[in-house]
Amino acid sequence: xxxxxxxxxxxxxxxxxxxxxxxxxxxxxxxEALTCHVGFVQDGQPYVIPTIHAREGETLYxxxxxxxxxxxxxxxxxPCCVTVxxxxxxxxxxxxxxxxxxxxxxxxLGTAREVTDPEDKNRALRCVVDHIAPGRSDEIRGADETDSxxxxxxxxxxxEASAKVRTGPPIxxxxxxxxxxxxxxxxxTSGAGDPIPAPDLRGDPPVxxxxxxxxxx
Amino acid sequence: xxxxxxxxxxxxxxxxxxxxxxxxxxxxxxxEALTCHVGFVQDGQPYVIPTIHAREGETLYxxxxxxxxxxxxxxxxxPCCVTVxxxxxxxxxxxxxxxxxxxxxxxxLGTAREVTDPEDKNRALRCVVDHIAPGRSDEIRGADETDSxxxxxxxxxxxEASAKVRTGPPIxxxxxxxxxxxxxxxxxTSGAGDPIPAPDLRGDPPVxxxxxxxxxx
Numbered sequence: 001x002x003x004x005x006x007x008x009x010x011x012x013x014x015x016x017x018x019x020x021x022x023x024x025x026x027x028x029x030x031x032e033a034l035t036c037h038v039g040f041v042q043d044g045q046p047y048v049i050p051t052i053h054a055r056e057g058e059t060l061y062x063x064x065x066x067x068x069x070x071x072x073x074x075x076x077x078x079p080c081c082v083t084v085x086x087x088x089x090x091x092x093x094x095x096x097x098x099x100x101x102x103x104x105x106x107x108x109l110g111t112a113r114e115v116t117d118p119e120d121k122n123r124a125l126r127c128v129v130d131h132i133a134p135g136r137s138d139e140i141r142g143a144d145e146t147d148s149x150x151x152x153x154x155x156x157x158x159x160e161a162s163a164k165v166r167t168g169p170p171i172x173x174x175x176x177x178x179x180x181x182x183x184x185x186x187x188x189t190s191g192a193g194d195p196i197p198a199p200d201l202r203g204d205p206p207v208x209x210x211x212x213x214x215x216x217x
Numbered sequence: 218x219x220x221x222x223x224x225x226x227x228x229x230x231x232x233x234x235x236x237x238x239x240x241x242x243x244x245x246x247x248x249e250a251l252t253c254h255v256g257f258v259q260d261g262q263p264y265v266i267p268t269i270h271a272r273e274g275e276t277l278y279x280x281x282x283x284x285x286x287x288x289x290x291x292x293x294x295x296p297c298c299v300t301v302x303x304x305x306x307x308x309x310x311x312x313x314x315x316x317x318x319x320x321x322x323x324x325x326l327g328t329a330r331e332v333t334d335p336e337d338k339n340r341a342l343r344c345v346v347d348h349i350a351p352g353r354s355d356e357i358r359g360a361d362e363t364d365s366x367x368x369x370x371x372x373x374x375x376x377e378a379s380a381k382v383r384t385g386p387p388i389x390x391x392x393x394x395x396x397x398x399x400x401x402x403x404x405x406t407s408g409a410g411d412p413i414p415a416p417d418l419r420g421d422p423p424v425x426x427x428x429x430x431x432x433x434x
Contacts, residue, residue, distance in 0.1 A: 169415045192404065
């Protein structure tokens, strides 16, 4: 099936035209976003923590040090929400009310499970590195047993998910169209500057492919 | 006082050297981030929703349409968490384990109150527009009574807050320093492309100052 089943919790009610449950779109947004924001509850208090995610098929991976408080909370099966957002353009209207942003966001609701099988865990950790810089996993020393033991990997099935997208120009009221204000979109750009070699780099290794041509889009 | 009092809930335990409670730093990160992610709980499920925020002194404003589900939940005094994150650099190590991101993030915990006083509400809405593009409020039609009635504005006092910041090169193990992999930082850049005039723009108004020189840093 090419769409996620919208639930009461993921259905976009306000401006439903902006909502989408399309798997390909959800995947593309998750893959383009460098980081996600993970929401979970402890003692009635919600926390929202930024972290790196990675997607493999219909699975989302989170990872971190064994002592990481968020992962410890999630591993107990507490419900979580993983949200990613890409901001594409400023939307500038003639009226304050109609100012907006063009964006693409995804929300995934679910519960996490710990990945303990060594092979699965290793594959997940490679996914995380390659999420940040595709191909990077092949250029470096992978996780050895010590690394793996000090790291926790969680998987969240992408089952209850929705995307929300705004595109296009500002929509002003007819009565405001004769106002003298400029209105339109301002596209936001992102890219990479020049790589900075580590101060303790030995020899003169070339900047690798994963970094030389790095771009997110 | 120039620092927020760290609480059990905002104190950075893991890598405490990355934690900061400095008011100026917290303000600067909140001001630079275009959007925030708001966490709240409904029926035991956490939700994380991206939205535009604005700061005025020690107050954080959120806003949206009257029917907005998140604002409706928050106005009842349910605890929330507002997190903003700026990703500055990829951190590329010789070992997978030591890959990271350089980032600046802020987490604000609190409860929201509705801003109902018309003057306060108008000022808050100007803050929101100027958060996206400083000076824009003076170039457009502000919220009239109808606009104001259809909009809800919430304020959250910035009292329980912390920042977390990573800077600098990758930190590899001594034993990995002779590996042939390139290591270092890749700075991420952001900016703006050419403004796109609205298709229904009348006359030929010049691109205003708030947009012409728009930059986030």
